[in-house]
Amino acid sequence: MTLEEKNVLYHFFRDDCSEEERNQLHTWLANDLDENDANDLLSSIWNKTDEDNKYHVDKESITRNIRHSVQLDKPKANISAKRQPQSFQKRRNSSFMVIASILILFFIGGYFLTDNSSPSTAHEHTAKLLEKTTSKGQRSSILLRDGSKVTLNSETTITYNDNFGLDNRNIQLDGEAFFEVTKNKNLPFTVISEHLETRALGTSFNVRDFADEANASIALATGEVKVNRTAVALRTSNVILKPNEQITLDKTSQDWLKTDFDPDHVLSWRKNNLYFNDMYLADIIKTLERWYNVKIAVKGAGIEKLKYEGTGKFERQSLENILGSLGYTMGFSSSVNEKQIIIHLTD
Secondary structure, three states: OOHHHHHHHHHHHOOOOOHHHHHHHHHHHHHHOOHHHHHHHHHHHHHOOOHHHHHHOOHHHHHHHHHHHHHHHOOOOOOOHHHHHHHHHHHHHHHHHHHHHHHHHHHHHOOOOOOOOOHHHHHHOOOOEEEEEEOOOOOEEEEOOOOOEEEEOOOEEEEEEOOEOOOEOEEEEEEEEEEEOOOOOOOOEEEEOOOEEEEEOOOEEEEEEOOOOOEEEEEEEEOOEEEEEOOHHHOOOEEEEOOOEEEEEEOOOOOEEEEEOOHHHHOHHHHOEEEEEEEEHHHHHHHHHHHHOOOEEEEOOOHHHOEEEEEEEEEOOOHHHHHHHHHHHHOEEEEEOOOOEEEEEOO
16 A cells, blocks of 8 residues: 555545545555455554553454455446446445444554554654743744745744654644745645644645734645634634635634735735734734834833724834834834833723
8 A cells, every 4th residue: 555545535534635535545454455455554553552542442353344345345247337337436435444444453453554664663662852942032943954944933842843844734833934835746745733733735825823922823834724713623624715815713702704815914024024914912012022022011001902003014114113103103102221011001
């Protein structure tokens, strides 16, 4: 079994494969899976099943079921051309039996089919986690082993293992980053943040999921991506994004909304520009603290009521200039010096 076929099975089990991959899986199971392939797949999963879990299933019974299902899939030599559609439907139906049988072992064993190493190799090498972090006031770019490029916004961390680009392309994200993904149909590129999961083959997109913000979002620049919510109970639904579309998730309600977006605004941070659109002052302060690596104090009451109406773009401006402009529009004053930054609210 090829790595591509294992990846298709893996994503079928997670219910996030594309229609093309689903058809590919049905065709492969109905026409190409012989008894040796079935046994190899079963043994591969079984050998990587934890010993504590093996007693929960009847291996021999499941083996017989898979063999029987595969045997039903083999076309009869004397089937006429007129009966081929019915025969194909029979093979297609029995393919689901094969999927169901393998699915039992997959979930019990907890084995990710994208793991292409032998049992002995898996014990010899334990994947090490690699971490790249930017602090407040810092932005950086990273070139990954597969040729993909990641641009990290301030106060952002990505984590991946040292097998990245070999048997997986999975990245954990905390913060905001822009991904320019090198195409590889055998290894889908997956970005998982606390609230959203994005899967792509070759594309570019922005993920924003800061722990201290009420919303998380994914904005697609080029190509196509599939987005899921990470909450287990909500994983049955997913959204396909096209270029210049974004999905925004309310972390409290778990409701999400797909809309169009302006790349010059949403992606402006990559050019060291700040963009605010209908934002409350409290959220603007969080962004400024992260962007300039400062701590801003607020004196006075009513911050929860102050909102920047409309849009504002600040191109490579100093913090003092930005606060002055915002204060003029929103009705507050500010003082900036080396020791402290204070926003003074007026009633």
